[in-house]
Amino acid sequence: MSDLAAAPAAARPNLNGLWVAPPLIVLALSFLYPLALIARSAVLGETGAPDWSGVLATLDSRPFLNALLNTGEIAVASTAGCLALGLALALILAFVPFPGAPLAARLIDTFIALPTFLITLAFTFLYGSAGILNGALTQGFGLAEPPVHFLYSAWGVILAEVTVYSPFVLRPLLAAFSLIDQSQIEVAGLLGARPWRIVRSVILPAALPAAIAGGSLCLLLTVNEFGIVLFIGAKGVITLPLLIYDKAIQESDYQAACVIAIVNVALSLGLFGLYRVAARRLGG
Amino acid sequence: MLVWSRSGRFLVWTVAALLIGVVFLAPLAVILAASFAAQWNGALPSGFTLEHYRAAGTGASGDAVFASLATGVAASVLALLSGTWAALALRAQGPAWSRTLGILFFVPSAVPSVSVGLGLLVAFSQRPLLLNGTTAIVILAHFVLISAFSFGNVSAGLARLPPDFEEVASCLGARPAYRLAKVTLPLIAPYVVAAFGLSFALSMGELGATVMVYPPGWVTLPVAIFGLTDRGDVFSGAALTMILVGVTLTLLIGLERLPIAAAGRRG
Numbered sequence: 143m144s145d146l147a148a149a150p151a152a153a154r155p156n157l158n159g160l161w162v163a164p165p166l167i168v169l170a171l172s173f174l175y176p177l178a179l180i181a182r183s184a185v186l187g188e189t190g191a192p193d194w195s196g197v198l199a200t201l202d203s204r205p206f207l208n209a210l211l212n213t214g215e216i217a218v219a220s221t222a223g224c225l226a227l228g229l230a231l232a233l234i235l236a237f238v239p240f241p242g243a244p245l246a247a248r249l250i251d252t253f254i255a256l257p258t259f260l261i262t263l264a265f266t267f268l269y270g271s272a273g274i275l276n277g278a279l280t281q282g283f284g285l286a287e288p289p290v291h292f293l294y295s296a297w298g299v300i301l302a303e304v305t306v307y308s309p310f311v312l313r314p315l316l317a318a319f320s321l322i323d324q325s326q327i328e329v330a331g332l333l334g335a336r337p338w339r340i341v342r343s344v345i346l347p348a349a350l351p352a353a354i355a356g357g358s359l360c361l362l363l364t365v366n367e368f369g370i371v372l373f374i375g376a377k378g379v380i381t382l383p384l385l386i387y388d389k390a391i392q393e394s395d396y397q398a399a400c401v402i403a404i405v406n407v408a409l410s411l412g413l414f415g416l417y418r419v420a421a422r423r424l425g426g
Numbered sequence: 427m428l429v430w431s432r433s434g435r436f437l438v439w440t441v442a443a444l445l446i447g448v449v450f451l452a453p454l455a456v457i458l459a460a461s462f463a464a465q466w467n468g469a470l471p472s473g474f475t476l477e478h479y480r481a482a483g484t485g486a487s488g489d490a491v492f493a494s495l496a497t498g499v500a501a502s503v504l505a506l507l508s509g510t511w512a513a514l515a516l517r518a519q520g521p522a523w524s525r526t527l528g529i530l531f532f533v534p535s536a537v538p539s540v541s542v543g544l545g546l547l548v549a550f551s552q553r554p555l556l557l558n559g560t561t562a563i564v565i566l567a568h569f570v571l572i573s574a575f576s577f578g579n580v581s582a583g584l585a586r587l588p589p590d591f592e593e594v595a596s597c598l599g600a601r602p603a604y605r606l607a608k609v610t611l612p613l614i615a616p617y618v619v620a621a622f623g624l625s626f627a628l629s630m631g632e633l634g635a636t637v638m639v640y641p642p643g644w645v646t647l648p649v650a651i652f653g654l655t656d657r658g659d660v661f662s663g664a665a666l667t668m669i670l671v672g673v674t675l676t677l678l679i680g681l682e683r684l685p686i687a688a689a690g691r692r693g
Contacts, residue, residue, distance in 0.1 A: 158518035162527060165512035172570050173534050176545025183548050227445070234442045237428035238435060246446050253450065255624065255678055257631025257648055260667055263655060264453030267460050267664075274456065274470065305449050327428060337428050366538035368634035373652065383540040383634060390544055390638065400548065403541040414536035418529065 177407070184400035193397070200401040209385040210405070216299050216381060217364040223304035224360045225353060228311030232349075233341065235312075236319035237327065247316065253309045259369035261302045269293045294376040302370045307363055311356035318352035319345070355420040362413040365406075382406040454671075460664035478665035487666055490650035494630055495673070497561075497646055501568035502576075502625040508569075509576030510618060513584055514610070528581065535574035542570050543638025559641045567635040572625040579624065583617025623681040627674045 187193025200206055231250070235243050269275050269290055276288035292298055322345060330340045368383040380388070382402060390399035429435045460466065464473030481487060512531050516524045534542065546567050550557035557563040591613060595605045611618075633648040640649055647670045654663040 159523075161518055162512065162515035165508045165515065165531070166527070168508055169512075169531065169534075169573075172566055173537075173542070173545075176542070176549035177537075179549045180541065180545045227449070231442065231445060233428070234438055238438045238442075240439045240442065246442075250446070250450055252675065252678075255627040255631075255674060256671060257633065257667075259633060259648065259652070260457065260631075260671065261453055263651070263660070263663060263667055264457050266655075266660065267456045267466075268452060272466075277470075305453065308449075331428070331430060337434075340428060362536060366536075366634075368538065368540050369631075369648070372633070372637075373655065375656070383538045386538075386540045386544060387634075387637060390547070396548065399544055403538075403544050406538050407541050410536050410538055411533070414533070417536075 180400045180403050180407075183396060184404050187397060196397055197401050200398045201405075203398075205380065205385060206402060206405075209380045209382050209402070212296065212379060213365055213381040213406075213409075216296055216303070216379075217361055219296075219300045220303035220307065220364040221357055221360040223300060224308040224311045225357050227304055228308040228315055228356065229349075229353065231308070232312050232315035232319060233345070236316055237345070247312075250309050250312060253306060254313075257369060258302075258306045258367060259373040261305050262298075262370050262373035265293055265298060265302055265374075269298070294374065294379075296379050298374050298376070299371055299379055299381075302374070303364050303367060306370065307360045310359050310363065311353065314352035314356045315349055318349045322348050351420070351423055354423075355417065358413065358417040358420045362410060362417055365413060366410055382409075457664045457667055457671075460661055461668045463661055466661075478662050479669075481662055482665050482669055486645070487650060487662070490645050490647050490666070491669060491673075493564075493644050494647040494670070497565055497568055497644075498626045498629040500565045501572060501629050502622050504565070504569050505573040505576040505625050506580075506618060506622050508573050509578075509621065510580045510614075512577050513580040514606070516581070517584065531577045532574050534570050535578075539567075539571055539632065539634030540638060543567055543635035546570070546635070547638055558639075561641065561644045563639045564636060564641075564644055564646070567639050568629045568632055571632060571635060572628045575628060576621045576625050579617050579621035580614060583614040587613055619681050623678045626677055630670055630674050 184197060185192050185194070187196050234240075235247050265273075267273050270293055271288045271291070273293075276290050279285060279289050280287075292301075326344060327340055330344060331337075335343075366383060367381070368387070371379060371381050371384045372387070383406065386399050386402050386406065389395045389402065429438055459471055461478055462474050462476070463471030464475040464477075465471065482491070509531075512527075516527055516531075519527065546563055547558065549555070550563055550566075557566065587610070591609055592605060595609045600609070631648060632646070633652070636646050636649055637652070640646065645653070647666060651663045651666045651670070654660070654666065
């Protein structure tokens with residue numbers, strides 16, 4: 143009986159699964175093939191033979207190690223800043239809403255669609271050596287030199303990244319907060335719990351998965367960030383993506399650029415995995 | 427309401443206003459002001475001019491506006507086609523394959539854009555595919571970076587689709603192609619439109635991959651803005667940035683209205 147049932151299915155194989163082939167071929171040709179060639183160019187030197195000493199020389203060089211350290215420090219500090227700012231804004235927008243709060247949430251949300259270097263350009267007008275803040279301070283106090291310099295250090299990059307990427311924390315947090323029963327908070331308040339205690343014992347536990355998902359996305363995006371670092375253009379602040387650009391375009395040292403790119407891609411894929419795990423826990 | 431006392435609430439609101447004002451509003455306001463500023467020596471700009479915008483409409487800046495719009499439209503349409511196709515095709519796979527391939531289609535969004543650009547530069551500077559120095563390699567770079575977002579948006583739409591409509595269509599004898607054109611695609615249209623808006627916005631602001639691959643004759647807006655500010659012409663850079671922001675937001679807001687208008691007509 144079961145053989146009879148299986149027979150027609152075998153006679154007409156299901157070809158529906160093959161519809162996925164065209165986009166897969168496009169992906170392979172436009173993304174996977176270039177990625178494989180980066181790996182090949184990283185290992186093969188100018189002569190076409192494997193050149194492991196060149197790989198090791200790049201990995202052991204001071205510019206690479208500095209860029210790796212800078213990338214990690216800036217990404218961790220920016221993510222911490224995004225979590226702090228995103229949490230503070232989400233708490234206010236969701237639980238102490240003011241007239242115009244939805245409009246403010248939408249304004250912050252539009253930053254997701256805007257180019258990241260916009261913020262750096264704005265910061266040069268606000269905090270640059272000829273910017274508003276320094277102009278006001280030098281005029282107001284009669285100073286000879288502009289007193290504010292943080293923009294041209296790692297702090298400038300971190301502050302810009304916090305501005306650009308905190309919406310990625312704010313959005314999932316607001317979604318999580320909208321699921322919290324407001325009457326639970328009213329009751330806790332009526333029973334005499336102070337706001338900070340309600341935040342700690344009712345709101346934060348409910349928001350933790352959203353904060354982890356948003357935070358790991360921020361970590362990924364800040365490790366990959368290029369525009370902000372390029373536009374600040376500070377000599378001491380070189381991250382992995384900027385070093386790849388410098389090696390390939392400025393120095394035409396493609397082997398070194400490919401070696402660094404492999405490290406950067408591996409780091410990003412690791413963080414992507416972390417984000418997927420966090421997002422799946424949020425969903426389930 | 428978390429804070430009960432009137433004074434406490436005002437304190438919290440002051441903090442919120444300061445945060446939103448300093449962190450989010452001030453940067454946008456200052457670029458807008460700079461794009462109209464004739465001079466800016468002290469704390470505030472002095473003088474008002476439209477000269478930066480006039481310059482943006484002509485010459486190299488005008489070309490950059492055109493290059494960005496053309497790249498954005500071409501890459502977004504291609505990404506939408508490929509993303510929608512992939513999302514629809516994945517439904518025919520088993521759950522395990524569907525998840526694995528879904529992650530694979532997402533991966534380009536996780537890889538740093540500079541590395542995507544470097545890969546295209548290395549891959550297409552040699553035979554059999556010579557694209558280096560063409561417009562096509564810029565569009566291809568944008569396509570790779572935004573296709574994952576198109577795929578993600580359309581997949582999310584498909585996941586929320588109630589299965590009843592398609593099943594009813596099949597039971598009534600609709601062929602797969604007819605069902606796709608008349609039932610499935612209209613139902614996911616809002617997600618497709620949203621995916622196009624997001625893709626276009628991302629393409630308009632793309633910098634990392636573009637600086638790796640762009641030919642001299644196809645300079646996009648972000649590359650042109652970097653060139654201007656790097657030379658110290660920050661006011662023209664600000665005007666071009668405002669044009670970029672204006673185009674992006676107009677399109678996003680316009681597309682957001684579109685499904686609502688269509689739904690209104692249908693009802």
